[in-house]
Amino acid sequence: MRKPEILAPAGNLEKLKTAINFGADAVYVGGSKLNLRAFADNFTNETLAEGIKYAHDRGKKVYVTLNVFPHNDDLEGLEEYLVELYELNVDAVIVSDPGIIMTAQEVVPNLELHLSTQANNVNYKSAIFWHKQGVKRIVLARELSMKEVKELKDKIPDSCEIEAFVHGAMCMSYSGRCLLSNYIVGRDSNRGECAQPCRYKYHLVEEKREGEYFPIVEDDKGTYIMNSKDLCMIQYIPELVEAGIDSLKIEGRMKSVFYVASVVKAYRGALDAYFEDPANYKFNEKWLEYLMMPSHRKYYTGFYFDEQEKQVYDSSAYEKSYDVIGIVKSFDEKTMTATIEQKNKVLNGDTVEVLKVLGDNVEIVLKDMKNSKGEPIEAAAAAKMIYTVTIDECLEENDILIQFKGEK
Template sequence: MAKMELLAPAGGWEQLEYAVHFGADAVYLASQRYGMRRRADNFKEEDLPRAIAFAHDHGVAVHVTVNTLMTDENIDDLPRYFKLLGDAGADAAIIADMGALAICREVAPHVDIHLSTQASCMNAASAQVYQSLGVKRVVLAREMNLDEIARMKSRLPEGLEIEAFAHGAMCMAYSGRCLISDYLTGRGANKGSCAQPCRWEYALTEPTRPGEYFPVEEDAEQGSFIMSSRDMSMLGHLDDLAAAGIDSIKIEGRAKGTYYVASVVNAYRNVLDGGDPEVWQRELETTSHRPYSTGFYYGFPGQNPISAQYSRKYQMVATVKSCVPADGGFQVRVVCRNRFDDGDTVEVLSPRTPVRECTVRNLIWHAAPETDLTDILRDNLGTVVGPDPEVVHGRLLRVGIANRTMEEYSFDVPFGLQERDIVRISRDTSAIICENGPSPFA
């Protein structure tokens, strides 16, 4: 397989750290301006230099999205903003607007320009025009199939790269350009605030019969979800993407959480490095997703004909803070994210390593100095075993349950772990979710 860059979403600090930890070659992120994910955590402008430096320290490139539709007011601010990105060390800016492209080239000439998918570039002639304007990489229109991509690639001049989405939520609108949210909710999809009305349930009404609803007959009980698309997964077809000439594969998900980023990046990293796609495809079932398809790469992708239900069979319960040898094994110190019990069988995600299983043994709560333990001790919910050697006036309690979110616990494990490894448990948390998040493509 030809080498392809693995480009991961970083909607916030923690997602950035975990994308890097689990093997991304590059990340894409945004400040609180000009990105298509306004509901993501994003980064304050003053934090961008530190975020970019963190990625660079780990050999990871940073692409900053500047791909909303631009008004004159936005354009007036862009010289300042692109200078900020250049000074911060951004490797590339992802841009859709021609005026923004020209300003970036003038103000920050050392920042590469990547043409956003929202420009709907899907032919070599168009791509060459963009290249003449300073574009180094084209993020392809997601409606292209593999034959079209290969034909386009064969006609491109040397040095013009192509990037394509390989995984994540799909948008029903052409290259993500949609006005439904604007009209129905007043929230502009092309300004980063999509309410995702394509995921809603629809039925027909008729003016002379008020209050009477007529389902679009996909499902007489649930109604129609004719605009709700399936999620994409190309994990089993990375050879085909490479053969078509794609230089970078992109994971959608800047509005997604840490576990999604870690799990998906880990799966793609392992397969890119030679792992079995079938093994790692099962890993993709552990994080929240709609039914998968292969997008437009092999033809029509199909739709999600049911409610906006996310399927997830596992839950992240802790992130690793440290791990030290202890009594013939190891003791891992973690930050609790969701409840788990002493005696639970858990799985651990570590970079470039098969998923491992162990049992939680000798569960210890690291109580902060200011914690009032009166009720805990009175109700026999924990037993003090001594002071916390790492925290002045902290105390260690043996407990049966870890249920204090973002507090620290430790337990015995049979193998060594690294900071930012993930502990998860088999727990079906599938749910029907009425989404109000941003449009899935940027």
């Protein structure tokens, strides 16, 4: 069996570094043009160059998304942008539009192409077609069952890779190709501007009975008839591997550093454990616990299996809420002092949890809090301030301090 790569989202440079530090084999990012997350931080050419160097220095890969469905105006400057990406040494670009694919083959024929899930590839014939057009990897549509994934993999050339989403938000529309946002708020979801109207609250009203609400309403706030659960396949690592998937993809370029770290850590741990001893592999509940910590909707297995309840009808709220308190910048074992970059307010004496780059999470008490001048303080309240604390556990650079804030 070939060990699949773990592919993580990176909405900005900090998330890129976090994903790699916590175990991702590759990251996918949005550059300055033509990606489907127009409101993410995204990367300038300068920050992309820094991110690529950070990844390559550690033997990891960076893929750049160019997966919009472009209108004529969007194609201006495409050739120059593709050349820029090639010269930055990106490992692949993720594309969905035949025009962009054709242009890439003309101006940067050696740049690896991955077909976006937006192209909704759901059968082996289509995969073979795209592979013949020069596409190295097919990012499968999320509407496929595990049985269909296996069959597709068995019938395509060995030189054609497949990538499949295994975790994160799902779209109510086919392969994410939705027009709701265009009609309701004038933002084109197929050009990176989705307002996620599927998460809005809706009432059903009969045309001639204005003000009379149909009794599908779950509560006085309305119903959430298009609100999908979040995908989670952490308990099915053996099945994903046996299906022949080459890359396990995590959704979430708009999500937090904490989300990226905890999800990558969970899948890294599960995948490595399986390959250490496939015959005796057992699921460890701690991996699911990592996934329950960042904000998420109720989990399900998407279309992989015959799971009936795919929607959340009573709420669009997230299940839990943790705050990231800080990031460990350095640790002095002699004095047991950690230097922290503040992310949210925390008090001297607070108990927090540490999401560790290596090893299991631990709880620590923050003692003897001091600012960068060495002066005692009772709280780290200023954004991004650097402070020190004395603790009883050894930490590592890039460990993340988190604090539970209760159910939402």
